[in-house]
Amino acid sequence: MLIDEESKSNNTRTPELSTESPSSPTGEKSYLDANDDESKPKGKLRGRKRTLAGPPYLCQFPDCNKSFQRSEHLSRHKLNHNPKKIFSCSHIGCDKTFVRHDLLLRHLKRHENKIQKQKLTTKPINNSTAPNLFNWLFPETSLISGTDPPTHHNAESYMGHSTENNPLPTVNFLSRTNVNSNHNLMSSYTNTNTNTNPSNNIKFEILIPTLKGHVDFTKLKFEKALKTYWNFFHPRFPMLHRPTFNSTDAPLLLLLSMIILGSKLFMCVDNITCPDDKKLVQPKSLADTISEPLRWLLFASPFFQPPAEVWIIQSLLMLEFYEKHCSSRKLHERSHLHHGTTIQLLRRSPTLGGAPTKINTDTANEETENWCKWIEIESMKRATFMCFYMDAIDAICMGHQMFICSHQIQMTMPVADSVWESNFTQFIRNFKKEERPRQFLIVLRDIMNGKPTKTNSFGKKILLAGLSAILFQIQQRDLQLFFGLDKFTNTISKNWRDLLTAAFAIWRNDVGSSCCSSRTAIDNLNSLGNSSQFSTSDTRCKCIAYHLAHIYMSISHYDIFIVCGAPWRMNVKPSSIHERNAIKRRVMEWSKTRHCEVSVVQCYLSLFEMFLSPQDSTYEYQYDYLPDADLFFRSYMIGYILLVIWGYLYSSDKLKNIDINHEDNNSGYLYLKKMRTQFTLKSEGILLHTWFANPSGAEFYGDLMRWVNVLNDIEGLENIVGLLDMIGKKLASADYTVVREVGKLLLFCKDRTIGCTDKEILEDMYHPD
Known part of the structure; x- marks a missing residue:
């Protein structure tokens, strides 16, 4: 059995003595003790314990008799005696200090989890079966009241830091009385999607100094770029949950990613009626000015670590889309070089790296039967699908290497657009009208075996990516068996292209509309009039x-x-x-x-x-x-x-x-x-x-x-x-x-x-x- 390094150190560490003074009137601990508390292993170790061979490493500090089996563990321990830098907790009423930054972050998460638990008023639902995220849509009785506004991240810092652990605070959506009075849940979301905080431009300028003096660097033009994003990119790739998205407190780096695409798309549409104070004069220059440093700003964010926040993934995907399809050769090549980074972040998240319906929130609370938790999970799922689509389609169209295989997508298909675009009052009604999403691999297998299926435009794109990914895998024996191709085993090396050509024909004509239909690009009828290219009368592919x-x-x-x-x-x-x-x-x-x-x-x-x-x-x-x-x-x-x-x-x-x-x-x-x-x-x-x-x-x-x-x-x-x-x-x-x-x-x-x-x-x- 393989045991990771952290487990090894835990198995061989000498128990540490508490240094808390019994006579301390406040009962507070020093930073030495706080550090020890934060470094204690959680949970039970699996497998047999084993002691590493070799002499122990002894701490030479006076009155410290601790020993370690590895030298790096001793070096880490010495920081308790001679810290290079002391990190203090910023929460009011907490004066704990730490000698390592990662321990401080772990400690801060405990504060956040405590706050999160206090917000939860719903009692856990007793369910002896496996968790089902959709059981809550069919409650036997109406329960509980009280809700919190479902806002996105608070842009408390220039890098888009959030005081919440989740992209959306958990709310008790089952309450009918308070939900109906909540403006964010009930009203039209046009203004909340595009209006920006007046102070954002100052923060944007601090993040990207080269924006200063740009002819299009104004609040109204940035809002116009956001509106263009919602009108022309979102209908094709609905990653963001528009009904609850609030641009005034969204992460700044996510807003910048949306502005990049909005600026580019501004060049693609007729803006004759656009007022002069909102019309972008140099949209290409604006997008390039932002995109050049944005990737490094995202990499520098403290949320750019596994498991990454969903808005980090969304921002990286939007930036990569622009770099690959709309920019310079330098940025085009940069996007492909860092494409694998985004995938690695996803591999260390539940959607691509584990059980897709189990999001780790570090809260020990299993109440996923609520609307905002569902939004969070569906958002991450859609971001993962978007990454898979870009990975496969860019390989097909540009000859890049593919990183994600079809069988690694262990998720259900996206929900219908009518459900995803619903506010709270419409949500349950629309969800009950639509069929529950099927497993992606099951739908893909049906297409490979000539069984047509119906899905929305985003789902059809994902299935095309799945078929494209099979091009790289079809000759593997285990995949042939999964997709029902075992009956062609003797001739598979000669016939697999014919089989895939037939499968692509099924995809083209039997899965939704044909590749020339606007319904293949967008499903939202409200978006068909945004451009003549979206119109149902446009017959181009x-x-x-x-x-x-x-x-x-x-x-x-x-x-x-x-x-x-x-x-x-x-x-x-x-x-x-x-x-x-x-x-x-x-x-x-x-x-x-x-x-x-x-x-x-x-x-x-x-x-x-x-x-x-x-x-x-x-x-x-x-x-x-x-x-x-x-x-x-x-x-x-x-x-x-x-x-x-x-x-x-x-x-x-x-x-x-x-x-x-x-x-x-x-x-x-x-x-x-x-x-x-x-x-x-x-x-x-x-x-x-x-x-x-x-x-x-x-x-x-x-x-x-x-x-x-x-x-x-x-x-x-x-x-x-x-x-x-x-x-x-x-x-x-x-x-x-x-x-x-x-x-x-x-x-x-x-x-x-x-x-x-x-x-x-x-x-x-x-x-x-």
Whole structure:
């Protein structure tokens, strides 16, 4: 049996003598005794005790006869006699002192737990079965009265310190009389979500001195950024509990994370009617100014330690989202470097590292049957799901390494949006109307076995992440058995791509709405009118990662970028011309495979969805694309999809037949229309890009395979110059550095196609403009 170091020291420590003076009139202890109290082990040690071999280390201090089996334990003990620094308790009426900071923090938590217990007026519910967080929704009788306002953290310090141990104080929500008079629970939450404390700007300036003098550093503009966050980011990724969120006392670092995303999204929407005193003049500059130091401020927070506060996780995820999808290459790379840090914090929390329904609050109180405790647990669960989604989708879309496996998500699906967005009076009614969430792995297994399920938009994103994660795990024997694939054991190495393609088709058409529906992006009907991009009449793909998943199961990002002319990819450069040629041969072999044809058809389908009206629409139209105004951050993925098409055409020698003067080379839209028409004609009338048709996932999979079967019969695929020019120029002028690099590479591919250059490597691809 393995015994950790702390257990070892506890097993061999000589009992310490109390130094409390019997004659002391106050009964107070010195900092020596206080330190000993705080360092005593809690609970019972499991396993057999064993004594370490070796001579004991004796304390040489006069009249101290203590001995230790490890030298570091003796060194720690010596601090009691000769402390380097004395830490004092800041609570009124408590004058205890300590020689180590961690002991002070442990002591302060005891004060907090004591206060927390005093707030609890509800008696523990006697339940002999395993705790069920939803039992309290169906009480046999109405019990108890009295409540406390469910406010978020008090921003008592600049780093977002809170005097409470939990993000939301525990309240007795079952009371009907007092709850109805509570404004925060009952009223509209628009103002409480965006109004900031007048003193916050002073604190922001202390945290980030470079904000001083920025043209957008005003209270009204920060509030506008927060409103933009709620209108455009929250509907897609509802991590925060909006009904109880109060921006006046929320942690400052969380507010800054929200302001970063709000500033970026401000660039994506029409703000003609916005008053001048609220209109952000330099939103990109504001977001970059905050994001640069924000990560270090979060790392320096005392709450940045396991188990981390939920707002720390939320802040890190928001910051990472901005760094990866909206910023500079420097911040993009920084986000991936520290992505694992966020995951490690979650692994040391109950949601990803233990029982997801058991949140450790250090209170020894099991009263989780209340609304605010449920909010806290659901918030952490949603933050964990958000991290899982970002981990999987970024791996699919950008080729990053995945850290979280599907089988590690031992949680139920998120509750319905109508429940999550409810205030107290609506909550129980809405919860009873909705089905109870099922286990994530059970739902994922059903999809893998062709059983459709219904979920909300956030749940559908999570399931896509789950399917994507299986790409990295499917060949493991134990996972095959779990997902019901054991019947294909003999041929699993050849068929797993077909099985996953079918599963993705089930996800696309049978789990909620299709990937082009706005309902895939957001479920809240009130948010559909926030932007034309959220409108139900917008037919463009809202989840382009679905198409990219087929590419990722077929070929690596690295091979595609190198063949298209990138000098390196993620700082990995081919060591020689021989290695570069080996990559070309690998892509050439890939271009002859069936799974290559599937991925190429998915590439074309995604471009049809992004730029053309559906084939069954009442009238024909086409979409323009502005990378900096895309609420769904699809620009990098669109560029990569076009690189895959060019890599396929180049490796299969189809570009040798190009007619430079062909009319398709003059217009990207005309090229896409002709290719789509040919796919339909060659497949005997199959319409794959539709809006009103609602085929099942199995039917869609069959139609997709019929398009794949005719890929080699399509004429004029090589006349792609106009499409490369159209998309390449749009991306090359984007604000986001990584997108600009892809745009430059697309234009380089265009030049190679028409013979304007004989170079095969774009040496200045990563050079700043």
